[in-house]
Amino acid sequence: MSDLAKTFAKTKLSALPPEPALPEEPEDDSSSASSMSSTGTVIPTSSQRPAPAIHWSDYYAQEFYLEQRRPDGSHAKFHIYLTPPSTAKAPLLVLHHGAGSSAMSFALFVKELGKLMPEAGILAVEARDHGSVVWDAAGTVGNDLSIDVLSQDLVDMLRLTQEKMGWSELPRTVLIGHSLGGAVVTNVANKGLLGSTLLGYAVLDVVEGSAMDALKHMQAYLASRPKTFATLEAAIEWHIRSRTLRNPQSARASVPSLLLQTPEGRWAWRTELSTTESYWENWFSGMSSKFLGGKGAKLLLLAGTDRLDKELMIGQMQGKFQLQVFPSAGHFLQEDQPDKTAEVVVEFVKRNDRSALVLPPKVSDLLAQGKKV
Template sequence: MSALQKTIMKNKLPPRVPRTSGVSKMAPFGAGRRKDYTPVSWKQYFHQSVDVEINAGTFRVYLSPEPDHPDRPRIVTLHGGGYSGLSWSLFTEEITSMIHCQVVSIDIRGHGETKVENCDDLSIETLVYDIEQVLHKLFTDGIPPLVLVGHSMGGAVAVRVSLQPSLEHCIQGIAVIDVVEGNVRSGQVRNVDSARVSMPSQIINCETGKLAINEVESYTSVSDESLPAPTRHAPLADRIAEESDGEADGESETCPEDTVEHFVKPSAVGDGNSSMKYKWRIELSRTERHWAGWFRGLSAAFLSVRAPRLLLLASIDGLDRELTVGQMQAGRCAVLKAPFLGKEVARVVAAFALRHRLTCPTELGADMQLLHTVPGC
């Protein structure tokens, strides 16, 4: 074909769509996104932290600002194994903007800044006793209305705490996330913004023996541009096939593309000293003997709680027999499938509190019409 013929043919083609970014069309999957991994101080999400002394040791508690009225509920958040009270940072920011409440986020024994003699004793009896004592010591003038919210291990603790005689009259509601005795799933924090706040409370500087949370102010900016790039990406078709296999087995849920992060092991981050290394705050494998006790009899215990109950699951396929029957019997419990992304969990818990008239919405919460947008709570 001559040059003249090529020119004539090109003129008959529709105009090219202009590129909206400088990313090459051959760029690997996900290369167009730039995420900031710089640690963030917890002070952006909580008003203060207090160290509560009980017989077992010192427990770190993070508090949002006090509510506008003493009768407003305190939402007590209990994290899962390996995490800390700071895992609820974004949840705290969201829910306090929707309803009038105060968030009380506790570092459970062996986690975060809580200091006890026996960090490996994570038996359900010990954990429940710890939380019960912390609440009594924290609210010396009388325990206000409480709404317990727990994830995984924290959910199991929340259920048992709500049944304690000394607290039962104060519990106005309970919400547990991804906790089913017959099909316990391991939770993962897939939110980068949440990890930026909570991760420093989950690792210890091997040189100083202190949590990385104490070094946040000195961290330099870290983005995925500064992290080593993967040597190669699996073909897109292969990645889709692997994900489909997991979903077929009921092991994963579909997430929007922009919330899924491809993990890259980072180098140590600090003041440039390559010898600085970190280790996990708690070695969960040493607590394995307690795992069965966390969830044994949990479904029956959850259904026996007198206060309004909410169970949030990534998939309703995870319901065991007792909870399936409980869901079918009106009034015994509310079961809701939630994607656990962004502000969805906070919206569901806020709607749950409003539906049972535990508090009032803020101006923003009223505009969101939570009771209409989150049915079934």
């Protein structure tokens, strides 16, 4: 498992029973890596290299590394995937992954979106320490993963994309976040960082109550999972056998992006989640009230109703947000059931996109035109 909130599957809060940790895979010379390699990938150390991206171009139109130099002397290099909107009126769906995950976790979901809403734009971002890097003025890699910093990074990536594409203004935007990404998009919406551009936001399988409860199990879980894999194929197989991912096609697309090859030739996790512990409570504390209080349409997709905390249960009964539950999916809804997730998201976008509505003429306008009413 690569995401902090995947620990839900290891706790009493999950519909799944606990599973024993799997041993490391035996050494093997085979690999399922694609010959299509990722260009410009940020390399944490000179002795590690990233796994090749497996056909990212099957899911996204473009890949960018967006440079940003800030007044304080810091420097950012943000990694994004983009499929631009096909028309000026089409919405832009902005996707933010969970902790330890990547933009490729949305790959199959994006493909389904393209079938249902081909005119929509897609911007899938990668957070710092997950594919993007930010250096301070002294050239030291920044390790601040607090919720406000991650939120500003998301807004910066959106604005840099606007500049890169030469858009005079941002398209109407829908934020979609999985797990930690859900906390980030909720914080952006609650603080109004996108103003009237924001059409709505969707959170995938994370709520404050169960997330905060799961944190005490996190370090034990991280200690139990394999530290390295002999091959990418072994890593993909582990994700499927452990039921971290239940869709083999999605696992082949997303798992390689989670790993780096060590000098010994094995594959280790790109993001060392155990070092982010000081931020865990900061990510999810107060999330329910932020979710309910933010402006814009709201969608919550869960793998089970047991994840709802009291505040959200009350809000749901009051009709403050749309709730959809996929009981047969695991934590990675968008990977396990990309078609159903896309259907719900597309319906949510179309139902709340007022620009797409054809309103009847006003009575005053008809009278001014000399028409009888």
